[in-house]
Amino acid sequence: MENTKKEQCLQMKDIVKQYGITTAVNHVTFCADRGEVIGLVGANGAGKSTLMGILTGTVPATEGMMVVNGVETPTDKYHTETAMQSGIAAAYQELSLCLNLSVYENFAVSLLKHKGTPKTGWRKAIAKLTKEYLDQCFPESRIDVNTKVSELSIEQQQMVEICRAVATDNLNILVLDEPTSSLGTERINQLHETVKRLSSQGVTIIYITHKLEEIIKITNRTVLMNNGEVRWSGDTKSVTIEDLIQMMGGKLKNEQKEDLSEHKELETLVSVENYSAPGLKNITMTIGRGEIVGISGLGGAGQRELLNEIFRAAKQKGKKNLQVHGDASFVSGDRQKEGIFPLWSIADNILISGMHQLTDHGLLSKKKCTDLAQFWYDKLKFKAEGQEASIMSLSGGNQQKAIIGRGIASDADLIILDDPTRGVDAETKKDIYKILNEACSEGKSVLLYSTEDNEMEECDRVYVMNEGHIVKELRYSEVTIDNIIAASFVRAEESEQEKGEEKQEGKFSTGALVKLLRAPSMIAAYILIFVWIMLGIYNPNTQTRMGLTLLIGNTLPLVFVAIGQMFIILVGDINMGIGSALGLVNVLCATFLFDNPFLGLCSMVVFLAAYCAVAVLVHLRKMPSIVVSLGMQSIWLGIAITIQKTPGGSAPEWLLSFLKIQTPVFPIQVYLCVIMAVVGYWIIFRSKYGIILRGIGNNPKAIEKHGWSYLQAHTMAYLLSGCFVILAGLMLTGVSRGSDANGASTYQMLSIATVLLGGCAFAGGIVEPVGVVIAAVAISLISSMLTFMGINSNYQTAVVGIILLVALILGGFLQKGGRKK
């Protein structure tokens, strides 16, 4: 602000970025002084995000030169690492957090050095640092740094995202991309304080937002982009919001909406009476035909729950105190997760909900489809190559238009909009509201929730919510920002009963033991205990040392191979060839390793290399791991049979004597299981790289943005997996005292079932090594148990199948019960 000496710290010279034939950034030169707060504004698709992507190194520029702190780097040599070393950090609109990691682990992703082992106690140190930063930027954030990010609200997640960028070492330039899109008023003020403080410390801040009031309030200089070019740049003091809108190609705010039908009786479309649901208490409201009704209040007061309940009622019908007399469509502002169909064109995305109008004799009519799509394509003024263009080629705002088009084109009576203008520029917003008003004049009703209070002024009536209650209804001329804000802080009087319930719930959730007993991996433990008791009842010999040696010995191959499969599932892949890979290692052990340890060792190394090559292939060509591993299954099997045509071979002597080592109390087999559980746990949850591996499974892009190599992590997971497959092969050889190329095929599906039973998620990122080991032992013992119980071997597969199903279903219920807080 009163920076007299101006020192330039950033110069992006003549930057060009082309995607195919479209130019996203066209010869832009962008400079910044130390300690300056720059507002970067522009319509959707103006190139702001691309320009900032180039600055942070996540988007490679086509041409141009970067000068950071006086160091010149051509853009082709400018990467994420370069940006990080220069102290450039960014908080993104599409949050770059890994939801399956805790808050402090997310900080660790950006703070940890990539090479070398960190000092002992690094977890505590980073957790402490994380807490300090959160307290500094957002006082009383009430975020526990040990909670998983997925358990935080969207607002809290955004706070974490911002703090993490602020926490960057030697922070120099901070990019905030739509930082306040999910923040409440109080948090926004806290953020503005932080921006001022950082700027006075000499940090340059680039602030991107569509909320132009914020630009006027906190920035020194404004840069306005349009169509990939800088349209205007200058002192913020010299412009007004109106000027900015005009320069962005927008028109001035339209005339005040006419007070329509002040007291006209409207036909009721939605009636809600005294309705309660999780997060909603005693809701009473109505929506009439042709009305725009708004839902407002502080963030997370139950607005989203209400929208979802009304949509559900419209789709499934029949609830006595929540009735919708017509069809509804839903438009979500969370485009990536709830809006677009990424594989489809604009046309398909618009038409999907309204297909009943497009059929001819039961088949979709091409002409009707094209006509309707073209109608909306023209009406919504898309910036695209045509209705057949892929939805992914559009900017966020244009994608949002398609989803709104879908909502109206569905011909539903009620259009429900959940924060539809999130990250959408002012011009598009106006278009959107114009179209909604048109829909209303045709007799459709609109139910709108927006995080931006001024958008509520578009509504005829507004219900304001607080903690699950509707605390105020504002009608027609009462709908003003001031009234809404005032009403947002009205607290509903809670009945005594509700208070009692809350207390009880609180007590329940504090029980750490209950939480542990409900953990997904506990199902496996329950089964193990049950099976073990049954074994003891039917055959007391199983409880002796000899029995343990045999029983647990037989489970070892599955224990190891399941851990191997777990590492693959951890990074979001699946290995459909792990069974035959195990068979191959088995053959290698019983032949080469038996004949000649050196040759055997070499063959293992070659196997491991081939196993990792799969990771590289899957990664670089983006091939689906499931099919590649199906192919590999044939290859492993073919090689194994080539080496050994018929079952045979023998186990190396040292291996057998290793498995016979007399260990105190329990046989060595039991210790091996425990060691595996501990090693697995350590790698996943305690090691530095474990954080990265888990992060990759959840959000690889986020990890890459912090300069970690996705390819390297991917390969590492396969390497670990391969090592465990080799160990499993050794165990299998030891147990069977020979080898059979086909013999291990049963382990294929069993390994996947074990991993799931152990409490891991198919989608990647969430694994439980201890649970996997327990599950492996449990599953292996089931068939022994059935044999001892004298059950016909024909029935054994069915019993295993049923137990698996029951366990998973039970696990699902337990988790659900645990989540209900």
Add this chain to the structure above:
Amino acid sequence: MIKANKWFSKNPWIWSTIGFVVLWLVISVVSGKFSIETLFLNITLASFTFLLGIAEMMVITSGDGALDLSLPYTMTISAYIAAATFRDGNTWKGILILLVVCVGIGLLNGMINVYLHVHAMIGTLAVGYIIYTVILEYSKYSTKAPTKEIQNFVHGRIGGLSVLTILCVLFVILMSVVMYKTKLGKKIHAIGQGHHIAYLAGINVNRIIILIFVCSSLIAGLTGVLVSAYVGGSYQTMGDSYLIPSIAATMVGGTLISGGKSCVVGAFTGAVMFVLLSTLLNLSGFSASMQNIAEGVVIILILFAAKKDTN
């Protein structure tokens, strides 16, 4: 160049078609004669893989990494039921039982997936295990093929083409219409791109997923009856050898494993390609193990060549 790329990504079946034409040419060169006859025979043999492939394709296209692993067992049990009932002359009763069993398995698969939230791959595997036990018990009674009439029908020929091939071509047309020209088809593809997105777009996701599983079970049942009629009997592991080739053929034919994009024609050409491949390997005197390796390499090569849609 960009146009060509676009065309390739819109017509993913082209890769497996190129594969199958090349293989046929190589076979012709190796065997020393260009024989349409060989090609037709191989296409006939590919029918079963193709049919099962279409069943898998529907499940895969519904997204969420779904696969139906109970299909080979459904195939086998249907073959046994057909043999037992048709031979007694109770054809209509047999068909009714088959329908009930297949629809029942499909409903079970679908409901476990939808209402009990068990991942399709594991749910269907468990159901498969249960069916397998029934097969083991049932197989004591009969291992014969269905009636002579069905056998004659399956081996029949109409104007140079086998009945099975004609059946497959009709099925390709039928499925192409269902998948690309109806509301149902669009909805299946929508679900495959995200269950929650599809729900918010107003699609009854649960009902369609259950329907998909029922359809896939029915197709598998039909395939089972045809296979047992073709080879002249049923055996316990009859379906097993078709599962992996059918998934591979579908993938190679351009169906996206993550769901949301399918290719009916590709499943057909992919199935033919794999049958031709094993014919070629047999012809060249490769051992069974080398055939395994070659098949694996081809799967990976085709995937490698196919231009992937980003995202």
